[in-house]
Amino acid sequence: MTSVRKAKHGWALTLFFAVLSVIYVMPIIIVFINSFKKKIFISNRPFALPDAKSFVGLENYINGIEKIGFLQAFGYTLFITVCSVAVIILCTSMCAWYITRVKTKITATMYYLFAFSMIVPFQMVMFTLSKIADMLHLGNPIGIVIVYLGFGAGLAVFMFCGFVKSIPLEIEESAMIDGCTPVQTYFSIVFPVMKPTAISVAILEAMWVWNDYLLPYLVLDIKKYKTIPIAIQYLKGGYGSIDMGAMMAMIVLAIIPIIIFYTACQKYIIEGVVAGAVKG
């Protein structure tokens, strides 16, 4: 009796969540539909399906790609994200291993500084950071990687330190007795063990860098280099005048790579979020 009731209950819940899921993705579907409509129909009748009068095919896409240089923006965003994440993983994991294994006043201070930096909001340093980046000529896609390594180091070092503490010393010691240098020990033994944490850090940092708006806006020379969020914000132009057609099309183009990435690495993303939350 109870099992029958439970199943019935479960069926109703499934139905409820199915409806809720459809409502949940609705905003994205509406944007998608509107990306094929003429500007004026987007602001006047946003919830109507395109008809013979309002349908414009791919005009918004072509128009938008040209207007904001979407393809370049996509290239720069991809380049900056991949490089920043790779550099962050490599440098901060090495740093975390060093400051956990070598116990001095300096490494202890470094650890606390990294932890402290996690609660400092970007607005606190935005003005000075952009001026310093400017002085050091870091306002290009390669220079900004250093800025991301510096500002993103806190969380990454903190997460890696948490993991290094749980690795038994004996394995590393025996490798060193067998004649490995610290560098060899690190790359042949420590780094492979840290892979799960490295994936979590990579996902959290990639989500941040890919979507970041204000830091690249202030640091990059935006006449030359726009990332996707900057390019989309750029569509807004002067006071309140937005080209809604191009906007819809560009939002769709910006979301597609995210959805592909998400469906491909869903398992890692969700595990990464959980691991990051537990340690952060």
Place this chain on the structure above:
Amino acid sequence: MEKAIKKYFPIFALPTFVAFTIGFIIPFILGVYLSFCEFTTVTDAKFVGFKNYIRIWGDATFVHALWYTALFTVVSVITINALAFTVAMLLTKGIKGTNIFRTVFFMPNLIGGIILGYIWQLIFNGFLLQFDRTLTFNSAYGFWGLIILMNWQQIGYMMIIYIAGIQNIPGELIEAAKIDGANNRQLLRHVTLPMVMPSITICTFLTLTNSFKLYDQNLALTAGEPSNKSEMLALNIYNTFYTRNGWEGVGQAKAVIFFLLVALIAIVQLKLTTKKEVQA
């Protein structure tokens, strides 16, 4: 072993530390210093003591933004956590389609704040069109719009963390409580809630700081319209710096206050909720 590693500081720790110095330490210290100065750029700073801090309180937009942000943070933390926890409870009952629902609810989290803002701007303006209004008609519209947007974005993320917490509760504990005659409400109150307290700590921490520091979504959705009435603290600081001449020092002083508030909230919240955590 420690000695052998120690001299490898330049390889392991130096790259991260140099970037961290450029990207965080120097901007932070310089930022604190500049908050006591009058300046237009880093090199022409003149020390003026607490003048900037006094000028802040004569700026009505800041006081308004402070209350607006505080109210927004309270409402969004409560709604996001209540909804995320409820969804997590329902999605751990083993109903059909659980994985798909989880995937759908998490997805908006990967979309950047600027893009989210414009997606919802379309939806809200389309809806308000029926009443001949727009999102920037009244700051209350912007407020609730932003609450809905943040819920849409963050429920999935927090849900994942709550699900991990709920699944960590040992099955025997629930069985034992049931044998002792606990009903569903007692089970929730005396077993589930105390056991997921670590997840609650993390989720309230993340939602608190995310909401309080919100910038991108605020900029894209309303940009503070009408007349700075829907402007949150982060946006207010940005506008003080970059749209008002002669207010750079005040902007930096606001940023210091902003940082102190974020730090204070983070510390108090962590103290309060970790005290309630229990061991199984």
